[in-house]
Amino acid sequence: MNLQFLGHNAWLLSVDEYRILVDPFLTGNPRAAISADDVQADCILVTHGHGDHLGDTVALSKRTKATVVAMVKTASWLEKNGVKSCQGLNYGGSVTLDGNVVKMVPAWHTSTLPDGTNGGLPCGFVVRTRNGKNVYFAGDTCLFGDMQLLRRYPIDLACLPIGGHYTMDPEDALLAVKFLQPRVVIPCHYDTWPVIAQDAEAWCKRVEAETDTKCVVLPPGKCILTDD
Numbered sequence: 001m002n003l004q005f006l007g008h009n010a011w012l013l014s015v016d017e018y019r020i021l022v023d024p025f026l027t028g029n030p031r032a033a034i035s036a037d038d039v040q041a042d043c044i045l046v047t048h049g050h051g052d053h054l055g056d057t058v059a060l061s062k063r064t065k066a067t068v069v070a071m072v073k074t075a076s077w078l079e080k081n082g083v084k085s086c087q088g089l090n091y092g093g094s095v096t097l098d099g100n101v102v103k104m105v106p107a108w109h110t111s112t113l114p115d116g117t118n119g120g121l122p123c124g125f126v127v128r129t130r131n132g133k134n135v136y137f138a139g140d141t142c143l144f145g146d147m148q149l150l151r152r153y154p155i156d157l158a159c160l161p162i163g164g165h166y167t168m169d170p171e172d173a174l175l176a177v178k179f180l181q182p183r184v185v186i187p188c189h190y191d192t193w194p195v196i197a198q199d200a201e202a203w204c205k206r207v208e209a210e211t212d213t214k215c216v217v218l219p220p221g222k223c224i225l226t227d228d
């Protein structure tokens with residue numbers, strides 16, 4: 001399994017030949033590692049309706065025929081906007097795609113779609129890969145106590161926002177690592193714009209000083225192999 005950071009909160013998780021794309025905000029993303037025209041996907045996970053997460057989902061699903069997984073209200077909006085294959089989940093629900101179990105978990109944030117429609121509640125995802133690894137995509141969220149419940153999986157890899165302003169800041173994200181106790185954490189949702197500029201390397205040093213979690217800063221485009 002291979003996880004590539006595409007910039008901001010966009011990820012490409014490849015499990016064998018199956019490609020799981022998360023929050024494909026590529027067009028207009030100053031930190032995008034790849035053009036929306038060049039990315040391939042078998043499914044797309046959307047955490048919420050904000051443009052910096054929903055991004056190129058509609059166009060990508062039309063081109064790639066990828067199944068889109070999103071909160072029910074966001075999923076029905078996507079269907080109305082031309083997405084043919086949608087799985088509308090709600091918290092606690094899951095769908096199995098090519099042997100990978102995609103589970104929807106809570107996130108504390110808002111979710112307005114590009115035309116102003118309410119997208120329902122925002123979410124995160126825990127993906128249990130067909131190879132038995134658990135990857136947590138927090139999406140946009142503040143710190144919340146129930147993150148502690150996720151360590152039961154346990155989490156091999158956690159992708160956490162640290163940018164502040166719209167999401168957890170580094171201080172709260174550090175406590176999130178303590179709650180989640182992932183094997184590896186990767187910070188995201190920072191430095192895309194000045195308002196969410198953060199020192200990710202300094203944050204990683206704190207994580208490794210204060211927890212048993214390994215912290216990896218991935219520049220956009222870079223990958224982490226997680227079979228070790």
Ligand code: NI
Nearest residue numbers: 048050109140
């Ligand atoms: Ni957001």
Ligand code: MN
Nearest residue numbers: 050052140166
């Ligand atoms: Mn965001």
